[in-house]
Amino acid sequence: MSKVTAEKMTEDLLRPLLKTSWHFYVLVVILGGIVSLGVGAFAYQVNQGIGVWGLNWPVFWAFDITNFVFWIGISHAGTLISAILRLVNAGWRRPVTRCAEVITAFALMIGASFPIVHLGRPWLFFWLAPYPTEREIWPNFRSPLVWDFFAISTYLTGSVLFLYLPTIPDFALVRDKTTGWRHTVYGALALGWSGTTKQWHRLETAMQIMAIAIIPVAVSVHTIVSFDFSMAPVPMWHSTIFGPYFVAGAIFSGIAALIIAMAALRKFLGLELYLHPVHFENLAKLLLMMSLLWGYFVFNERLTTWYGNGPSEIGVFWATQRGPYAPLFWTMVICNFVLPLCILSFKKLRTITGCVIASIGVVIGMWLERFLIIVPALSHKFLPYAYGNYRPRAPEILLLIATFGAMGLLYTLFSKFVPIISIWELKVGEQPELTEPRETRDEAATLWRTHP
Amino acid sequence: MTCMYGLYDHPAAAQRVYTQLKRAGLKDGDITVISAEPFEAFGFSHRDHSLILFRLALLGGILGFLTGVGLTVGTERAWPLVTGGMPIVAWWPNLIVIFEMTMLGAILTTVVSLLVTGKLPSRKRSLYDVAVSDGKILVGVPVTGDAEAIRKALDFEAAAIKSAEFG
Numbered sequence: 001m002s003k004v005t006a007e008k009m010t011e012d013l014l015r016p017l018l019k020t021s022w023h024f025y026v027l028v029v030i031l032g033g034i035v036s037l038g039v040g041a042f043a044y045q046v047n048q049g050i051g052v053w054g055l056n057w058p059v060f061w062a063f064d065i066t067n068f069v070f071w072i073g074i075s076h077a078g079t080l081i082s083a084i085l086r087l088v089n090a091g092w093r094r095p096v097t098r099c100a101e102v103i104t105a106f107a108l109m110i111g112a113s114f115p116i117v118h119l120g121r122p123w124l125f126f127w128l129a130p131y132p133t134e135r136e137i138w139p140n141f142r143s144p145l146v147w148d149f150f151a152i153s154t155y156l157t158g159s160v161l162f163l164y165l166p167t168i169p170d171f172a173l174v175r176d177k178t179t180g181w182r183h184t185v186y187g188a189l190a191l192g193w194s195g196t197t198k199q200w201h202r203l204e205t206a207m208q209i210m211a212i213a214i215i216p217v218a219v220s221v222h223t224i225v226s227f228d229f230s231m232a233p234v235p236m237w238h239s240t241i242f243g244p245y246f247v248a249g250a251i252f253s254g255i256a257a258l259i260i261a262m263a264a265l266r267k268f269l270g271l272e273l274y275l276h277p278v279h280f281e282n283l284a285k286l287l288l289m290m291s292l293l294w295g296y297f298v299f300n301e302r303l304t305t306w307y308g309n310g311p312s313e314i315g316v317f318w319a320t321q322r323g324p325y326a327p328l329f330w331t332m333v334i335c336n337f338v339l340p341l342c343i344l345s346f347k348k349l350r351t352i353t354g355c356v357i358a359s360i361g362v363v364i365g366m367w368l369e370r371f372l373i374i375v376p377a378l379s380h381k382f383l384p385y386a387y388g389n390y391r392p393r394a395p396e397i398l399l400l401i402a403t404f405g406a407m408g409l410l411y412t413l414f415s416k417f418v419p420i421i422s423i424w425e426l427k428v429g430e431q432p433e434l435t436e437p438r439e440t441r442d443e444a445a446t447l448w449r450t451h452p
Numbered sequence: 453m454t455c456m457y458g459l460y461d462h463p464a465a466a467q468r469v470y471t472q473l474k475r476a477g478l479k480d481g482d483i484t485v486i487s488a489e490p491f492e493a494f495g496f497s498h499r500d501h502s503l504i505l506f507r508l509a510l511l512g513g514i515l516g517f518l519t520g521v522g523l524t525v526g527t528e529r530a531w532p533l534v535t536g537g538m539p540i541v542a543w544w545p546n547l548i549v550i551f552e553m554t555m556l557g558a559i560l561t562t563v564v565s566l567l568v569t570g571k572l573p574s575r576k577r578s579l580y581d582v583a584v585s586d587g588k589i590l591v592g593v594p595v596t597g598d599a600e601a602i603r604k605a606l607d608f609e610a611a612a613i614k615s616a617e618f619g
Binding site: 006007010139140141142143146147150151153154157158161165168169172173176177191192193194195196197198199200201202203204205206209210213214216217220224227424427428431 | 490499500501505506509524533535536542545546548553555556560562563565566567569570572573574575576578584585586587
């Protein structure tokens, strides 16, 4: 890699950290305002009780659990995709991985907060944690909600570490390029990293192990989230397909979120030199594949229910196909299947704009999918006396909007304080085919044997 | 400890100096190579290869597994709750928690091993030069023997040679 390119790379990627434009403050104020609305809605709910939501018998899970499943799904954008790309050593992953890993960390935090919000009395959330108390109540390990606790905490811990470890060399770079408080803070975050060959080797090995470990954890997380439903004897929930169906949907929505985030970063941070159209095209191909897979799963699920014609299940089926939930169902099909297929199948339309339009559609469609899994099933249980309706109220809607604001705010703040593209990994990707002269290599090998 | 080091623009130059230092009789452990990015194509990068992290991760996984078994089975036996017709020690659901604990054990052990073997966090002032962040490759050795021979080897690629106190 030429010297100028390396310097330019460092300068471009550190610019957001060292210079702050007024756009940043405006964005933070707007996103902060949206988050405040959500905080206000939550405070109102805590003060008044969970009755301020639209929940009523028989629908006791709605927006909050939809948000939980949706954001846990979005979290599959990052660590899972990054780990797979690392393991297969895909060269084009380098500018993408950190953008993706950040989504995982924040989406998990947002998603995991919803079961606590849903408790109604969130200050008692620690009762879920496994610790011995005078109440002599420990978690019942046969409850899927406890599985959630273990799966999400493992995934969150792993994802945060997976994000942090490769950031250490970049923190060291920022430490060396700054003075004052920045030097102190980034120095602390860099943990005294110097970049010895041993440190590099250990870091790369650790990342390899983490990638191997995190893939099954990521798959388990959304499978376990699906168990929250499939372990319950509720029509259209008690299904063996839910595990892979949820995992596929999670990766699908995750890729869409990643494309949107990358397009925003490219535009607002001027990263055109690093986030190329080819990165979007590759992700768009993955998105298209996942759209087809999602369509396959939906077809499977629907056909089995329709053909089985079980009295309780068919009620839920028709409620979504041509009943009160049909507009949402068909919007979901258009967003998740028709739109990506129409845009991403054609090379001409697979532009950055095209990818973003398809991805926005998928994010909307996947939220609707989560909603349509939860609410119609609960509102059409086995006997007609247990039929009911659900209408969201303002606090729930505000909380939903606030989650998107929170994601935007956290992402904006992160990209302000941490290089959003891994600088050292990018430099490694730009290294030309570096080879030693044969005689030097041979001599080094001889010396290694004689003077180890 | 006084260290002498050179800063080089290209990894090939660093490799040649590294070879010269070994010719001068220095051992691998005495030579420090520091860079802002890994250079896997060069011999100096390969000397620290080891499987220790994989082995420790496996050990961590086993510890996590045992913790998972202990936590689930121990809890179920201590507070025997009958749930949905399942046995008190219900292995199918327990496997989920045990799996997560196994992976958590492997992940945490990997991170701790990285920090310990990479000597992080380090507050000790070790051999370093901020020019590394500008893309230079540092090759340095502690001056314990023939300083002139070290200087000559470091000077092989006509780099700026510096001496400093570290440690």
